[in-house]
Amino acid sequence: MTTTRKHTALPKARTLIEALPWLTRHHGKTVVIKFGGNAMVDEELKRAFAQDVVFLRHAGLRPVVVHGGGPQISAHLDLLGLPSEFKGGLRVTTPEAMNVVRMVLAGQVQRELVGLLNEHGPLAVGMTGEDAHLMTATKHYADIDGERVDIGRVGEITDIDPGAVQALLDDGRIPVISSIARSSDDGDQSGVFNVNADTAAAALAAALGAETLMVLTDVEGLYEDWPNSDEVISRLTATQLEKLLPDLASGMVPKMQGCLYAVRNGVHTARVIDGRVQHSILLEIFTDEGIGTMVVPDAETEGES
Numbered sequence: 001m002t003t004t005r006k007h008t009a010l011p012k013a014r015t016l017i018e019a020l021p022w023l024t025r026h027h028g029k030t031v032v033i034k035f036g037g038n039a040m041v042d043e044e045l046k047r048a049f050a051q052d053v054v055f056l057r058h059a060g061l062r063p064v065v066v067h068g069g070g071p072q073i074s075a076h077l078d079l080l081g082l083p084s085e086f087k088g089g090l091r092v093t094t095p096e097a098m099n100v101v102r103m104v105l106a107g108q109v110q111r112e113l114v115g116l117l118n119e120h121g122p123l124a125v126g127m128t129g130e131d132a133h134l135m136t137a138t139k140h141y142a143d144i145d146g147e148r149v150d151i152g153r154v155g156e157i158t159d160i161d162p163g164a165v166q167a168l169l170d171d172g173r174i175p176v177i178s179s180i181a182r183s184s185d186d187g188d189q190s191g192v193f194n195v196n197a198d199t200a201a202a203a204l205a206a207a208l209g210a211e212t213l214m215v216l217t218d219v220e221g222l223y224e225d226w227p228n229s230d231e232v233i234s235r236l237t238a239t240q241l242e243k244l245l246p247d248l249a250s251g252m253v254p255k256m257q258g259c260l261y262a263v264r265n266g267v268h269t270a271r272v273i274d275g276r277v278q279h280s281i282l283l284e285i286f287t288d289e290g291i292g293t294m295v296v297p298d299a300e301t302e303g304e305s
């Protein structure tokens with residue numbers, strides 16, 4: 001090897017070695033990654049996302065993908081001349097809209113992610129919360145200023161049966177899950193519920209005993225004083241987050257509620273990271289330069305990357 005080649009190769013080796021403690025720490029651990037609809041609109045980002053997830057799998061972690069698709073659902077409803085209305089951060093879901101939600105999430109967004117992951121080998125298997133009783137839900141009512149509001153076929157998860165996901169992970173596969181739940185009511189003719197994907201990812205992370213919940217979105221993390229400042233809170237405990245929850249708005253509400261639920265139910269860290277940054281997952285897991293916001297259980301004082 002010439003001296004020049006040695007010089008250019010060395011930083012690459014250093015980067016790999018920097019990852020060694022994180023590889024050791026995360027080996028065999030389950031990571032639930034929520035890929036948000038707003039971070040999913042860019043082709044290059046989607047490809048980089050798939051590469052990162054496959055990298056995690058080959059590095060010995062057990063990644064599970066739960067995907068959103070809010071913008072894609074809204075675009076399709078718009079195409080059909082149907083309205084998109086949100087109350088308390090959740091889509092008002094008529095039975096007609098429910099059909100569109102299911103079609104777009106399971107038939108379009110999930111298929112695309114499975115395809116991108118499987119460009120790297122026979123790894124990804126798509127399913128929805130309906131499959132193998134993965135997610136069971138009852139009707140959820142929104143709480144708007146203390147009032148109980150009917151928002152249609154939006155579900156509240158009552159039970160998770162993670163058996164099928166565990167089996168896929170044990171088989172070395174990458175489960176890719178759409179946030180649609182079966183109804184707990186056998187007499188319910190419509191059969192399925194629309195669940196916010198952040199909520200579904202958090203519930204699944206807890207049920208799987210995941211080490212990490214990672215929520216990718218279209219902002220840098222949780223802003224301390226949104227929309228007035230772009231100061232990101234880098235780390236907070238469950239109790240600190242609980243105090244902030246009433247002041248949060250729109251899409252951040254289910255995200256941070258999900259993070260809180262996850263760390264209060266056995267998940268070691270819940271992170272909100274910027275899905276617009278290419279390879280943000282690798283940066284977050286394998287380098288010292290953790291980005292975004294990390295939520296930890298109350299007892300924990302020292303962080304992990």
Ligand SMILES: Nc1ncnc2c1ncn2[C@@H]1O[C@H](COP(=O)(O)OP(=O)(O)O)[C@@H](O)[C@H]1O
Nearest residue numbers: 036037038217218219221222223226249251252
């Ligand atoms: N405190 C906050 N910090 C950051 N973003 C916030 C905050 N409060 C509200 N938001 C809004 O939440 C959005 C993220 O939620 P959402 O649009 O549902 O993302 P995704 O499609 O990734 O699930 C941000 O783009 C921002 O507009």
Ligand SMILES: CC(=O)N[C@@H](CCC(=O)OP(=O)(O)O)C(=O)O
Nearest residue numbers: 037068069070090091195196197
């Ligand atoms: C009940 C509810 O609001 N469900 C969401 C499900 C998709 C989702 O959560 O997508 P993002 O992660 O891209 O926002 C919806 O219909 O938009």
